[in-house]
Amino acid sequence: MTPDAPHVATGVGEGAPARELRLHGWADRTVVAVASAAFAAGFGQFGLVAALGDVARHYGRLVHGASIADQVGLSGTELGIGLAVVRLASLGSLPLIGLADRLGRRRLLVGTLAAGLALTAASAASPGYWWFVAIFAAGRPLLSATNALAQVAAGEQTSARTRASAVALTAGGYGVGAGVVAFVHSLASGALGFRGMFALALVPLALVPVLGRFVEEPDRFAAAAVERRRAVPVLGAVGASHRRRVAVLCVLAFAISVVSGPANSFVYLYAQDVVRQPGYETAIMVVGAGVSGLAGLLAGRWLADRVGRRPTAVAGTALLSVLAAVTYSGSRPALVVGYVLGVLAASLLAPAAGALLTELFPTEVRASAAGWWVAASVAGAVVGLVAFGAVADVGNRFAGAAAVTFLPVAAVSLLFYLVPETRGREPEDLWPSPSVSLP
Secondary structure (H helix, E strand, O other), X not given: OOOOOOEEEEOOOOOOOOEEEEOOOOOOHHHHHHHHHHHHHHHHHOHHHHOHHHHHHHHOOOOOOOOXXXXXXXXXXXXXXXXXXXXXXXXXXXXXXXXXXXXXXXXHHXXXXXXXXXXXXXXXXXXXXXXXXXXXXXXXXXXXXXXXXXXXXXXXXXXOXXXXXXXXXXXXXXXXXXXXXXXHHHHHHXXXXXXXXXXXXXXXXXXXXXXXXXXXXXXXXXXXXXXOOOOOOOOOOOOXXXXXXXXXXXXXXXXXXXXXXXXXXXXXXXXXXXXXXXXXXXXXXXXXXXXXXXXXXXXXXXXXXXXXXXXXXXHHHHHHHHHHHHHOOOOHHHHHHHHHHHHHHHHHHHHHHHHHHHHOOOHHHHHXXXXXXXHHHHHXXXXXXHHHHHHHHHHOOHHXXXXXXXXXXXXXXXXXXXXXXXXXXXXXXXXXXOOEEOO
């Protein structure tokens, strides 16, 4: 444990002797381990986004013409529905994440990661487009659960002083995993093909047993388990006292994913098959997004701790919606600038939103609340993907679809002000317990 990782005194039941709640610094081994799990989840999940153009060409038919189907092999509607099915499958992560409030963070995190990567690799053998969608979709809820539980564990293992940093590290892990698979695809898709890209999930899968040795159960969960204060989740059940906050956050998660779902899912197909961006330029764009993503995480961590969780989240969400529209506005320079700065905006949002999810709820329902955030994100992504694909098909243009789908979300970002500001506060400050006290 690093010097900046304080202890919190706890006890078991009323009158029980206090014991120290062991917390970690953001760079401790156990936090790095859950960030590594997020990396593997990002690597597995983002393969579809990176290789979507290859999938469309392999299972579709390219002809000379002006429609989106002529240019990429499958229509925008087919692609949108396929991507929506994959996203919709992530609803299955809600009961899985909720189970972590009963069975523990570590067990669910390691198990969902291994099973999700195995199904992702299996999708490489799909005989047809809808078979591919079905198999890849089966692994999606498992990897979504892994990423959500990594965020929960990182938040629970740290104090208010380092929590935003730990959440940023975990979000960065997911982003780097996604960036690595996108970078590999941009340079080696011709050699690997789309089947080889998805078979690469076997690499992180082989390392899961090693990673599992370093993932620890957060002491906050262990204390709640002994106190028998945990809710038994039924599809991520939370009590009536928490539902208003969950509802507000679900609306925000829905709106954010209306943007991030189609903006992320179509970007490489758009670059490769619509604006005809060469592979080396896509690789440079991915590297630039990696740099801007790191800058966004550092800025988001600093702003969340100095200015506040809510204003940082509002700024990140509003910028994301505007820059996503710029990305699809029609030119290669706009694609590069919009995408690179859009990754910065999303990274600015991540530490503040992740810290809020940890701090707004008590330990016994925290994973369930995170599950509802994921479920709302899935619904938003599905709506965004279907709407974006359908509007794009009508005019055979992505620019109009982006403006209609993305720009209204900037106004919705103000809903973050409906939840309390939690900057500098421990969850125990907001949810006191007779057996947990802060120094």
